[in-house]
Amino acid sequence: MTKFFKDEKKRPIIIGFWSSQSSQQFFLQIKVAKDFLSNSFYWKLSTNTPDVSDCLLTVINCRKTSSYLIYTLACNGKKILHSTNWYIVLEYNNIHSDRPLKIEVEDTSLLMKAKLFPDGYSRRLNLSHKKVIYPSLNTSMKFGIIQRQITKFEEKNFLTKAKLMYLTVLPFLPFINQINIWLFFEKNAVSAHENAFIVYKQMRKKFPRRKVFYVITDGAKEKVDLNDDHILILGTKKYYCILFLSRVLLSSDTRYHVLGDSQFHRSLLVQKTSKKVHIFLQHGMNGIKKVPMFHNGHGQIDYLVAASEWESELFQNQWHYSKKKIIVSGLPRWDMLENNVPKLLSQKTVKILIMPTWRDQFVNMSNNDFLQTDFVLSYQDMFSNSEFIDMLHKFKAEVIFVLHPKMKQFEQILEKLFSVQVRDIDQVNEFLSDSAILITDYSSIAWDMAYINKPVIYFQYDQENFKRKYGSYLTINELPGYVSTDIDDVVSLIYTVLSSNRRLESQDSEKFFTWHDKNNTSRLITKLVTMDKKFNVHRRSYLTRKLMMQLKQRFIRHF
Structure with a gap:
């Protein structure tokens, strides 16, 4: 976002917010210096949610004072239902470029700060289906507009x-x-x-x-x-x-x-x-x-x-x-885990635990858009891979597929698409003990398996995007397990574990753990009481x- 106003006095300042229940609109009042721009410009609401377009604000009034222009802007609340967090943007034509420039408008007057600091929610616009829109100041005192569902409590x-x-x-x-x-x-x-x-x-x-x-x-x-x-x-x-x-x-x-x-x-x-x-x-x-x-x-x-x-x-x-x-x-929950890989591999049915992590781009995503994500396409490649299917039959292996709680809305879609039952995360401790191997991407559940010396394979199909967006405290070579971006490689690694009952070469994880006992809970309680x-x-x-x-x-x- 372009930083344009070097002169603090010329930056647009938000001085008002109110709403109308009857028209389902909310209104903004913004004060700008008279000479702040000389060419055409637009007021918009923008969001960081992928594939959600900016919302154009309607100018319903422009009042002049000796030094300022005071714009009154309006927006229908129904136009911003596709994202949770919105911010005001000033977009103007740039004579030096074909592309317009955007400036985030985030500053408020002292009076607005005093009104919004206790609770901007009191100025909310109530929409149908228990949705609300209201102004907010974040901890950096930057202005934003929040749209969300009213929660039960x-x-x-x-x-x-x-x-x-x-x-x-x-x-x-x-x-x-x-x-x-x-x-x-x-x-x-x-x-x-x-x-x-x-x-x-x-x-x-x-x-x-x-x-x-x-x-x-x-x-x-x-x-x-x-x-x-x-x-x-x-x-x-x-x-x-x-x-x-x-x-x-x-x-x-x-x-x-x-x-x-x-x-x-x-x-x-x-x-x-x-x-x-x-x-x-x-x-x-x-x-x-x-x-x-x-x-x-x-x-x-x-x-x-x-x-x-x-x-x-x-x-x-x-x-x-x-x-x-x-x-x-x-961690107390580690007291509940068991390392029994030899016993598990000798049983009639071997269990493979698959637990991918959640991505924030899935928030408010439609079912159709979700089906086109790399997440779905990559795991679809796994479940339709002929060698993976043959391996499941050969070792009489059962897949336990566990979704992050924030992905529960897609549970039925994935069950139908992958022909697998999506299991409840509340049973995760049981699944960890009963499974011979874990397939994940970036989930912290990998540490639980590493703690009990069970094989971990990281299927990181979106590795570069994930590193760029989130980052990691560890390099790929430091992870307690084996990392791959290729589905054929992942299937080969699973086959190696199931057929030879051995750990993978890069599995070493001893440096990460201080204890391997059943006393984590009692240790913690003793320290808390102390x-x-x-x-x-x-x-x-x-x-x-x-x-x-x-x-x-x-x-x-x-x-």
């Missing part, structure tokens, strides 16, 4: 219940550190098979008098023992009371998954949740894919668990966390902390 009855429970527990909030409630949860609070649930169960056994609770949605409650009165059903009065009074959040995902199908606006719940101490128990070991959103400085993670001394070094050198914020223990007194809630919300950090950095750079 954002509906009025839940928010009203939350406010009532907040008022109920208000007198006890100054004593959060003394009450000392710990909440465990997993992705969107719908599962109970990850590190969070494993640690919760062990803590309940070892420390039954401690105030530890597990959060799960009503639709997933069959996954837990409801006779345990420390199970919290999300959305209930008990849940809201204990959430507001909690001190520590322990999860295998970000802190806001304790709210269920995450709330993205700055509601009371979000602001109070952002003040809790968050201990990141990890979804899986890191290294294969860069994840800058977890790096220190984003303010979302207070303490994090490392699977090994090698990963602790990565957190210090790449994620920039201090050593005192890292708890090195091993560190208990260090866990103090934040006085300010996440966004305030982030802004203060940025102001401090700017002050340091200035002087």
